[in-house]
Amino acid sequence: MIRKLMASAAIAAVAAFGASAQTYVLEGKKVWTGTDAGTIDNGVVVIRNGTIMAVGPSATTKPEGAEVISAEWVTPGLISAFSRTGIIEVDAEDSTNDAVAALSGFSASLDASDGFNPDDTAVDVSRLGGVTRVAVAPQPSTNLFAGQGFIADTTGSQETDIKPDAFTFITLGEGGAGLAGGSRPAAWAQLRAALDDARAYPTRYIAGGEGDVLSRRDAEALAPAARGRQLILIDARSATDLNAVMDLAESNRNLKFAILGADEGWRVADRLAKLKIPVIVYGFANLPVSFAQLAATQENAARLDEAGVQVAIVNLDDSTHMARLMTQIAGNAVANGMDWNDAMKALTVTPASIYGLSGYGILAPGAHADVVAWDGDPLEVTTNADAVFIDGEPQDMTSRQTELRDRYLSLEQTDRPYAYVKP
Amino acid sequence: MKRRNWVALAAGAIFLAACGGSGEGDGPAIKPFTPNEPFDPDPYPSTYSAYPNAPVLITNATILDGEGARIEDGSLLLQDGKVAAIGADLEVPEGATVIDAEGRWVTPGIIDNHSHLGAYPSPSVSAHQDGNEVSGPVTAEVWVEHGIWPQDPGFDRALAGGVTSLQVLPGSANLFGGRGITLKNVASRTVQGMKFPGAPYTLKMACGENPKRVYGYGNGGFPGGAPYSRMGNMAGYRAAWIKAAEYKRKWDKYSAEGGEMPSRDLELDTLAGVLAGEILVHMHCYRADEMAQIMDMSKEFGYKVTAFHHAVESYKIADKLADYGACSSMWADWWGFKMEAYDGIPENIPMVHNAGACAIVHSDSDIGIQRLNQEAAKAWADGKRVGIDVPIEEAWEWLSLNPAKSLGIDSRTGSLKPGKMADVVIWSGNPFSVYTKADQVFIDGALMYDRSDNSVRPVRDFELGQPGEGDMK
Secondary structure (H helix, E strand, C coil): CEEECCHHHHHHHHHHHCHHHCEEEEEEEEEECCCCCCEEEEEEEEEECCEEEEEEECCCCCCCCCEEEEEEEEEECEEEEEECECCECCCCCHHHECCCCCCCCCCCCCEHHHHCCCCCHHHHHHHHCCEEEEEECCCCCCCCEEEEEEEEECCCCCCCCEEEEEEEEEECHHHHHHHHCCCHHHHHHHHHHHHHHHHCCCHHHHHHCCCCCCCHHHHHHHHHHHCCCCEEEEEECCHHHHHHHHHHHHHCCCCEEEEEECCCHHHHHHHHHHCCCCEEEECCCCCCCCCCCCCCCCCHHHHHHHCCCCEEEECCCCCCCCHHHHHHHHHHHHHCCCCHHHHHHCCCHHHHHHCCCCCCCCCCCCCECCEEEECCCCCCCCCCEEEEEECCEECCCCCHHHHHHHHHCCCCCCCCCHHHCCC | CCCCCCCCCCCCHHHHHCCCCCCCCCCCCCCCCCCCCCCCCCCCCCCCCCCCCCCEEEEEEEEECCCCCEEEEEEEEEECCEEEEEECCCCCCCCCEEEECCCCEEEECEEEEEECCCCCCCCCCHHHCCCCCCCCCECCCCEHHHHCCCCCCHHHHHHHCCEEEEEECCCCCCCEEEEEEEEECCCCCCCCCCECCCCCCEEEEECCHHHHHHHHCCCCCCCCCCCCCHHHHHHHHHHHHHHHHHHHHHHHHHHHHCCCCCCCCHHHHHHHHHHCCCCEEEEEECCHHHHHHHHHHHHHHCCCEEEEEECCCHHHCHHHHHHHCCEEEECCCCCCCCHHHCCCCCCHHHHHHHCCCEEEECCCCCCHHHHHHHHHHHHHHHHHHCCCCCCHHHHHHHCCHHHHHHCCCCCCCCCCCCCCECCEEEECCCCCCCCCCEEEEEECCEEEEECCCHHHCCCCHHHCCCCCCCCCC
């Protein structure tokens, strides 16, 4: 429900300051803040100029002229900690797939943000699912080094806020072994040599010198990560592979790591916690799909969380089109023992923390106004987003999917073909 | 006069009424080969029979009977493998176990009519890719049951999600992928020990992108072979049906008049079985326009498509599907991974239901099969937001009764009607909530899964001696 407080004043404000000056009040029967304020019953969130001005109980002062939106639940916008949204339109059509580059001569320097297209239909679908930011990585193509990942909002605008070079993405485990030439020893040899190449950049490349593994451009791109100035996200699944990554972390204390997958993470949870290595898990993984996932269980997220590991939850099964299923996956993590509040953090606070996105993933005064109004518990499968705000702006809630739906919602015969039904 | 069975529909069915056998060991006697028939139509018969269990009375439950009714504070009696009674107050039979299901929900077991468990099992290693005979576009001669590994841990995960029966299908590379099989979701040393006794055989066919990609663009060359286009797909089906019709004519003539026995062809056995109405066609088809072509083709050759699978555009022609009488077997929300999935929408299932057509929630996934109730719930809620308000008790038909119909087993399972197989799930709460889990799963009245009792949770051979053995998965 949307209503105006003193509508005339609101119009005047818009006229004076432009659209961004509009003030919005979101009322939620439950407002989950992601902060020590916890969940506020009958709470209020005030947004102005792209920023959250106030979060509090129903008595919180509501500015005159504000547009008021009432919902069952209000939460921070969700942040998908790992996705391919915006770099793939249709996976099977190479011409629309900018995630993979099997014939490229480059690797670590491939910058996924060069492939981001805000017009991709999955951007709208993700936004309608309450996802306001996505961390997007390229897919490894010719070696372990997939390239540079970025963070983008899901406005779908050509002025999308993109934070490039947010992390370097590397694949180890079975996938890395295959990419590096056929074995884990080959993968580790490549990784160690590449880190040395990157650390030696630019010195060794001056005067025409070459790296052992990386070309000059790839070494340049990996250098910040190799020197501890950029996050290294590593795909690894088994306890053994995770221990190998942690060995690397222990002998390179200056490097910053996060792990994607970690299906057997619960077996090494205490060590992950001790080394403060966050994990991004696909909570549905509970099958021995490979010999690197034998002990996969849906209780992984809960057990890691319990051990004090920072856990983000994502959908790795079509992360392009279905990043939004992170809520269902987090709900299942709760059904499998995870604390509900921590499961919510796994979709908001924790991804923001992993990528150093200060002021995102929470509802607090001064935070970025990425906010979602829901028609129920956000982790429930029967819940949908009613309204989405990104940087304080209310977002369009239509997508190609809603248009198709509305065209065919009634199949009553008309006197013209369906192509004339324009929702 | 000789009579020719294309498949044995009834083999084993009679024996199901017999009370608790010992399952895979001493299964029912199979229909013997008789000299009156030229060959055995059921050479790999089911050896499954219900496992023994004392009568079970479930009380105080919210019961969805699977046929549109909801009973609050209901009771359900499972006896001799069957649903014996359903109602408000039932008497406790002697020796019965009473389960107080206060606050919990009871439904028919979920039936997934699109799975590749066992054929594409876990671990998904190269040696285990047994779900697609990619060697040619028409491989109606293969039977998926010959490629199923009964030690796939995926079956156990599906059981924990309340799945009591499933259809395993060959993959969709081929125009004709081969015969599918309906299984009871019971652990067994053999596939025969899982086969749903007396379920009709099915035939997997595929439309669209997959066959033309695999064959037309395949084999590393350009062009690969036929089919290269959707035109080639249609020509490939039609050529095969023409051969099958001729084959069937020869056998029908031989059955009626005797003479020299025609030579036998495994591929045409199956296709002729379809033309005889004994084998049910399950066809992978995404696009609305393609489904319309296929419906016409089925009329051209005199058979019927039982269910279109994936059917992401069924919402565009739900009226036509209702008129024709085909089910749509659908995901809740998959879309976009290839062009023929580009128009997928989350309201597909409720929109098909709303048009009076048969809607089914399927998985095609070893992950999705574990929570088909949630998939239905998403579709149900998305329908509600656009004014398609289906009661939960009616929506449950997407999960049990409609898939049972599509597999020709609805007179025996798929709802909690007295006399039907006691395939039953007790849920910890409303099964349309993400927080709800299957507490207990009964198959033919036998408790085969209990979330709170490690001794009633199966562990397949593959997981023995491995990390995580016997863990809560």
